[in-house]
Amino acid sequence: MATVPESPSRPALVSARGLIKRFGGFTAVDDIDFEILSGESFGFLGPNGAGKTSTMKMVSCVSPPTEGELTVLGKDPRTHGPEIRARLGLVPQEDSLELELSLMDNLVMYGRYFDLPRAEIRRRAQNLLEFTQLSERANDKADNLSGGMKRRLTIARSLISEPDLLILDEPTTGLDPQARHLVWDRLYRLKSEGVTLIITTHYMDEAEQLCDRLVVMDRGKIVAHGAPRELIGQYSTREVLELRFGLGGHGPHVGSVSDLADRVEELPDRLLLYVDDGDEALAAVHARGLTPESALVRRSTLEDVFLRLTGRTLVD
Amino acid sequence: MALDAGLDTARGSSQPRLGWAPWRRALWYHAYFWRRTWRASIVSSFLYPLLYLASMGLGVGKLVNAHAGGVQGVSYVDFVAPAFLAMTAMQIASNESMWPILASFKWTRSYWTAVATPIRPRDLVAAKLAWVAIHVAMVGVIYTAILAAFQTLLSPWAVLLPLAGVLTGLAFAAPLAAYVATQENERSFPIFYRFAIIPMFLFSGSFYPISQLPKWLEVVVQFVPLYHGVALCRTLSLGQGSLAATLYHVAFLVSLTVVGTVLCLRNFRRRLEV
Numbered sequence: 001m002a003t004v005p006e007s008p009s010r011p012a013l014v015s016a017r018g019l020i021k022r023f024g025g026f027t028a029v030d031d032i033d034f035e036i037l038s039g040e041s042f043g044f045l046g047p048n049g050a051g052k053t054s055t056m057k058m059v060s061c062v063s064p065p066t067e068g069e070l071t072v073l074g075k076d077p078r079t080h081g082p083e084i085r086a087r088l089g090l091v092p093q094e095d096s097l098e099l100e101l102s103l104m105d106n107l108v109m110y111g112r113y114f115d116l117p118r119a120e121i122r123r124r125a126q127n128l129l130e131f132t133q134l135s136e137r138a139n140d141k142a143d144n145l146s147g148g149m150k151r152r153l154t155i156a157r158s159l160i161s162e163p164d165l166l167i168l169d170e171p172t173t174g175l176d177p178q179a180r181h182l183v184w185d186r187l188y189r190l191k192s193e194g195v196t197l198i199i200t201t202h203y204m205d206e207a208e209q210l211c212d213r214l215v216v217m218d219r220g221k222i223v224a225h226g227a228p229r230e231l232i233g234q235y236s237t238r239e240v241l242e243l244r245f246g247l248g249g250h251g252p253h254v255g256s257v258s259d260l261a262d263r264v265e266e267l268p269d270r271l272l273l274y275v276d277d278g279d280e281a282l283a284a285v286h287a288r289g290l291t292p293e294s295a296l297v298r299r300s301t302l303e304d305v306f307l308r309l310t311g312r313t314l315v316d
Numbered sequence: 317m318a319l320d321a322g323l324d325t326a327r328g329s330s331q332p333r334l335g336w337a338p339w340r341r342a343l344w345y346h347a348y349f350w351r352r353t354w355r356a357s358i359v360s361s362f363l364y365p366l367l368y369l370a371s372m373g374l375g376v377g378k379l380v381n382a383h384a385g386g387v388q389g390v391s392y393v394d395f396v397a398p399a400f401l402a403m404t405a406m407q408i409a410s411n412e413s414m415w416p417i418l419a420s421f422k423w424t425r426s427y428w429t430a431v432a433t434p435i436r437p438r439d440l441v442a443a444k445l446a447w448v449a450i451h452v453a454m455v456g457v458i459y460t461a462i463l464a465a466f467q468t469l470l471s472p473w474a475v476l477l478p479l480a481g482v483l484t485g486l487a488f489a490a491p492l493a494a495y496v497a498t499q500e501n502e503r504s505f506p507i508f509y510r511f512a513i514i515p516m517f518l519f520s521g522s523f524y525p526i527s528q529l530p531k532w533l534e535v536v537v538q539f540v541p542l543y544h545g546v547a548l549c550r551t552l553s554l555g556q557g558s559l560a561a562t563l564y565h566v567a568f569l570v571s572l573t574v575v576g577t578v579l580c581l582r583n584f585r586r587r588l589e590v
Contacts, residue, residue: 062431082434090432096425112344113433
């Protein structure tokens with residue numbers, strides 16, 4: 001199975017070998033290996049149901065592995081769960097804020113779970129509210145926040161214990177583009193401060209922006225691993241030409257363009273031509289007398305990598 | 317101010333500490349919420365016993381005393397007053413153990429939030445039961461003081477009434493919490509109220525001795541937790557009842573608490589460690 005190569009200079013904060021999670025007869029995580037190094041930003045990219053959240057729950061020592069070896073911060077989650085969790089920050093997929101309490105009280109209460117002194121929690125909470133741009137709302141009820149603000153408050157909450165490892169499960173799912181960019185900006189800052197991040201996402205742009213290295217997961221397995229640009233270089237061409245042919249369907253056109261590209265993918269609403277030079281390919285398409293309703297030349301993304309590896313799109 | 321102390325010293329003393337009774341940190345959660353509603357809670361703790369005493373003492377009591385010369389050798393209000401404590405303990409314990417626990421699993425998800433920190437499922441169980449005990453004890457002390465003020469306490473053993481209330485409360489809270497930890501929705505809760513809480517309220521010897529009931533029902537009532545709570549409170553309050561009977565009531569309530577706690581630990585763990 002795919003093994004992520006290890007850089008010798010930095011210690012591994014998380015390492016998994018042959019990790020398996022089953023729920024009854026269903027195998028959610030099927031024999032995966034990975035290693036996450038100190039200071040890096042590591043992604044798990046895959047569609048819903050790929051096993052990302054189950055993997056995160058095992059890494060965050062909430063859910064015990066069914067089989068395999070897992071070490072987090074040098075310890076075994078099965079025997080040292082509370083000690084490991086004391087050094088982790090977790091941003092779960094579903095917000096679980098105390099909506100009746102103020103932002104400040106949410107942070108204070110969470111900090112108490114780590115047995116931090118109250119004065120210290122308040123000091124940190126003030127800094128974190130500032131960091132997440134929520135200072136002005138400190139005494140508002142959490143219920144009054146927008147979706148993006150709730151996510152930022154959840155991130156602030158996860159940082160109250162000054163964790164060595166921050167785990168974010170789908171940090172921007174359900175947010176509008178502006179709110180997403182704010183969250184990304186804050187995560188980028190954490191990353192540049194040297195905080196180790198683990199991010200699961202089904203958004204390829206999120207993975208490309210935030211992750212130094214990532215694994216692509218599908219149906220419980222790791223299907224590829226590497227840096228985002230490496231993966232794109234390895235599994236896709238430099239550019240992609242997207243052609244839309246209107247209501248007649250795209251099937252009939254596949255044959256007439258297939259020799260122009262390394263590979264052609266037919267999606268319900270468009271054809272993707274994998275080429276090195278998109279403009280040149282488009283000119284060739286026009287030269288053949290074909291008249292697509294619209295055409296778009298873009299760079300390859302992780303979405304294309306995923307399509308290549310699994311034959312499916314990430315977000316459906 | 318400590319806040320202005322250097323960052324390094326502040327950090328040095330503030331690393332997460334372990335082994336320092338994690339359940340107490342989870343208990344703090346309950347106190348945090350109670351702090352927001354404690355005034356209303358305290359007011360009702362004073363008000364309810366006053367209303368009960370007024371209604372039973374002035375109304376029903378007058379009638380019973382006039383026609384039957386009291387109950388078991390004491391006036392009706394003395395007979396019924398300690399039962400209110402047991403019933404209130406049942407009420408508090410049920411209210412604390414049903415919707416709030418389901419909410420912590422399903423709606424606010426605060427149990428999931430807690431287990432992502434050093435808190436363990438068993439800490440949540442300990443915190444919940446400790447909170448029920450503290451809540452009932454606070455109300456129990458107020459009740460007992462009011463009953464004393466109205467001179468309905470006939471025995472010095474009555475100082476133990478708050479404890480009897482706590483035991484009654486735990487005998488309800490522990491098994492109920494264990495049951496709620498297996499539930500996905502609240503559909504069965506009103507049924508529990510209708511077919512358990514209310515019949516217990518009416519048939520546990522709170523308002524009349526169970527010897528007034530038909531023989532078969534008297535036997536059934538022996539297996540009803542509230543009956544043992546009421547009987548224990550009444551024993552302490554009136555100074556009546558044999559030692560053997562008293563120990564039996566205590567043993568019944570303790571057994572329910574122990575079995576309930578064991579099931580709670582199992583069910584919380586099963587639900588949270590998947």
